[in-house]
Amino acid sequence: MLKRKSRILAFALMVMLLVTSACTNAEKSGKESNSSENGEVLTYTFFNASSTGKDVNTGDTKIGKMFEEATGVNFDIEHIVGDSNQKIGTMIASGEYPELLNAQNATADVIDAGGFVPLNDLIEEHAPNLRKLYEPIWEKMKLEDGNIYILPSGVSNGYIKPPNIGQSAFFIKREALKEQGYPHPKTIDEYFDIIEKYAKAHPTTNGAKTIPYTLLQYDWHVGQLFDPPAFLSGEQEGIIVDNETLDVSVYHNKDITKEWLGKLNQINKKGLLDKESFTQNYDEYLAKISSGRVVGWFGPRWESGTALDTLEQDDDPYNDFMGFPIVFEEGIKDQYLNPESFVTSPGMGLTTGTPEEDQIRIIKFLDHMAKIDSQKLITWGIEGETYDVNEEGRFVRTQEQIDLVNKEEFRDEFGFSALGWYWPIMSGTFDDGNSVDPNVQPEVAQLAYDEVDKEFLKAYNIETFTDLFTEPEPAPWFPFWDATIETGSEAQLYDQQSRDLIKRSYPDIILSNPSDFDSEWNKFKKDFEKLPYKAYEEVMEESVKKEASLMK
DSSP, X not given: OOEEEOOSOSOXXXXXXXXXXXXXXXXXXXXXXXXXXXXXXXXXXXXETTOOOOOEEGGGSHHHHHHHHHHSEEEEEEEOOSOHHHHHHHHHHHTOOOSEEEOGGGHHHHHHTTOBOOOHHHHHHHOHHHHHHTGGGTTTTOOTTSOOOOEESOEEESOOXXXXXXXXXXXXXXXXXXXXXXXXXXXXXXXXXXXXXXXXXXXXXXXXXXXXXOOOOBTTBOHHHHSHHHHHTTOOSSSEEOTTTOXXXXXXXXXXXXXXXXXXXXXHHTTOBOTTTTTOOHHHHHHHHHHTOEEXXXXXXXXXXXXXXXXXXXXXXXXXXXXXXXXXXTTOOOOOSOOOOOOOOSEEEEBTTSOHHHHHHHHHHHHHHTSHHHHHHHHTOOBTTTBEEOTTSOEEOOHHHHHHHTOHHHHHHHTTTTSSTTSSOEEEBOTTXXXXXXXXXXXXXXXXXOHHHHHHHHHTTOSSGGGGSOOOOOOTTOOGGGSOOOTTSHHHHHHHHHHXXXXXXXXXXXXXXGGGHHHHHHHHHHHHTTSOHHHHHHHHHHHHHHHHHHOO
């Protein structure tokens, strides 16, 4: 799939003169040229099964052109259309691959088929910047055979707190907070007290019944019911990990889950729980959130994103929500914000069938991308055009620059769209303290706040909305869901059976008469104890300890 695009003038003599001159200059400067020997620009193909973006040649973008001039290489980026697994399956069957491939969910299949080449030696010999970029997770990237086949995107380089809540929190309608004098709930009881007061004062909203608290249990959307016990007790979501011993346990059969379900049982008794919580589908849930009738809910903000986007465009900005790191009782240190993430897949790999000389050229291109100056170009752009640097060395953007880089047409032409995520790129912070992601830089984020945002920031004496949240403890094993669970194993069996049991049993517990709560809980716990959760804990613990041992 290699293409050669000649940039040389048609006249043979001039070609010879130019090549000779270029070689002489290169020899004098001592710089190594990554372009082909005759001065052609080499075009390779990168097929990205993780995105449905626009197909483009990187050399047709501003950043890509700069990289092309520095390396003599550009890429035709092709994106998935239709079923990605079917497309990758065809590649595997034919043995014909693009030079660079992100196979998304089929990555393991391509590796098993011998479709990716080992990258260890290529990087060690030809890509010092790439080697430095991946240093923190170098050992984690290796498979059991000791080889590295995939280069993931988003390699962490230090933690930076995001300015806004994108992950899980307990959300409350802003109007309820404003009406009650901007209370700052810290415990679950304080949280539901605010909701109850507002619901009593406003039994209807926009001519329909107010919904004090709703939750979603539909298809794979189960976190709103499953995750709170961990967060409320100061743990990360999903499993409980002892930070000292790295011992792992599930919590669905623990007292913290009983306490959470007990709170829902209590608010149901008071008429505060949405009666359709366990029967509504995702679209119905989103419709309720966007209607302005809901006072409170728990979950990741992205899960309700489309509904919240609708509210942000509403004439009444107080219909939007504010998130809080609610815990069971004061003194518990919240851990709602995700720690540094060290996910090592999916990512891109070099494919078999690519000649060795082209493998070297491609890895050198990626090495050029891994340079700090290139990383800043990919994420921030060009100083004086898409960002400025203040006297303290902080990267900032004017409102005009923000408006410019938010335009899809500009992002496409500049190269932000084509050369950002999915390529080797760091996350977190640069060594100078600036955020890799401009949207996470506080100075930039604050410009995006409207007057009502600023009203609430001032009322709670914070600069960004995550200032209410505690910085997460280091968790080298995070995220736990990156662990490999063998298909057909007891651990995999538990994963499915526990979900089925919980989705079936929790509604009975929550909606039961308070006098029957204990008996319903005990019935569930008895059934849960029959599941092979110990096997699941063993697999997760092995993964957690392994991942922690591989981090530097």
